[in-house]
Amino acid sequence: MSVATENEGLPSLDVVVPEATREQITGRTLRQIAWMRLRRDRVAKVSVAILLVIVFLAVFAPVLCGLLKVDPYTFHSEVISDNGGLPIGKWGGVSKAHPLGVEPGTGRDILARLLYGSRISLLIAGSAALITVVTGVVVGIVAGNSRGWVDKVLGRFMDLTLAFPVLLVIIAMSPVLEQRVVAAGVPDGNTSRVITLIIVLSVFGWPYLARLIRGQVLGLREREFVEAAISLGASNRRILFKELLPNLWGPILVYTTIAVPGLIGAEATLAYLGISVLPPTATWGSMLEESVGYFTVDPFYFCVPLTMLVAAVLSFNLLGDSLQDALDPKAGRK
């Protein structure tokens, strides 16, 4: 393929594109395409709506409980039977005063406990997700972009963290860690419990994302735009966070939407094992743990926190799926 052989100069082939034609062809940015796809996606829209409702309920739990005149901590002995303490009435004691029934044994309002419980569950899952994502992204980018020993050390550290039997270590570590947290000046009780949980969930969460990001960076750093930045004299920091990071939003977003439900579930599991917040404070997990004992006689109590948990986890997962499809440039939707 050659331009000219014997001719001294090349023919000038400056094609003039009329201005009008130029304007008609409007391209869309990747973000616009993703946004357009998401707006067309019914599953994504429903997921977002459900999540917004859950977050709204959690944020305004005190207001809503005030309006409904329910309280998560007050005992109502009048709505439970004297022998066995089971709720009086069908569906676990559903009534006007207690829209989702009452807790067996104590008569505490389930709706109020559920709403207040959402706050703690979402706080733990959200904070742990944030720490996990930030740590994972930073470590992943640094490891991926640095050749040699830095990458090796970080990589081995990730392998090591991933090799721990997570649940066992968390169960064994949490009480010790909580003592340290209290010793560092955090008020003993639920505050220290919540912070301990966020720490242990983050510590074992970040390597997954770090590995994912590292792999992405390994591919990206060979692209010529990175070399172009180096040839302009760009600092390492600029290359990491201005050149590489914007190309990683897709996987980060998708990972986050998958990590949050995992963390909600993890908190529930830990609460079930008794290492979450102290009673009488509720979370979805601790409610599930208590309700299991009454499953045969009062299954409705078990179903309420379970529904909430499943709704949140499912919405997050489906939203993650939709995001993955929307952000994939090769995915063609009909």
Add this chain to the structure above:
Amino acid sequence: MSESTPILRVRDLQKYFPINSRGFSRRHIGDVKAVDGISLEVMPGETLGLVGESGCGKSTAGRAMLRLLEPTGGEIEFAGHDVMRMKKRDLVPLRREMQMIFQDPYSSLNPRQTIGSIIGAPFDIQGVKPEGGVQKTVQELMERVGLNPEHFNRYPSEFSGGQRQRIGIARAIALKPKLIVCDEPVSALDVSIQAQVLNLLEDIQDEFGIAYVFVAHDLSVVRHISDRVAVMYLGKIMESAPRELLYTAPVHPYTHALLSAVPIADPDRERARERIILTGDLPSPSNPPAGCVFNTRCWKAQDRCFSEAPVLREISAGHKVACHFPETGGLNAAAMTAPATGSDFSEN
């Protein structure tokens, strides 16, 4: 031109890529000698074409000159600075003066940045505050390279290959450098677009007095744009000469073979054209042949070529060649004599 001092002077530049053994020990067992001792000079405002077939180390050489790849050895002097011995950090301000245009317009622009921020990046990185603001300067640059300045807010994916290459050119000239290494800047483009981009590069050179090191494998493109041409083979320079001299009176057998491969636009002359077809592949740069590196494919090779590596020596003003038995008498003479002496190449 010969009175002024070169803007870039490269002496005995080497770039070896180490080969390590597999497994745990990772012993160093050899080197890929991508660039093996090349010397060249580039005058201010001049274009030096660097040609050779794929894998001969021309792109590596271009990158090593800018220390985008760390050279293994040699000397690089750029505008009076000893680039080779400078610390990476001290090199940053010097990068204003030396720029690069890349081969692949699809991978050399960050897909997640707007054109405005891509072309504005040199100002941002180097901390230069242009008169009238960055955006205005960026739009002027876009206009200069033939892009619609209103498109500064768009993303690279919205542009064609030729337009993207113009964006890359605008980025490279943003800080008015003295030297641009062009790494096959048109080989990824359509022929019609190649001409436009080449013309743009020439116009810009005339306007700003930038020196180019123009790396390419397309001999016609190099002939069009270069003042001087250096031919590379297996990490070494085989021949370098002013453009016309090299194209009309090449003396190195390899240059002959290369030039004979250029098709001619006239069908009658094309049919009559003599071609030297080199047999075999490029030898492995990790294990180059002893003596002259071209001896495995040269039809004129004699005993001396297998024992002694020819040095690049000047045979006439500005015409250097690394061959023990350089041709004389021009292109046709070589093509005529070739079949008589060679058995390991064929004539087409």
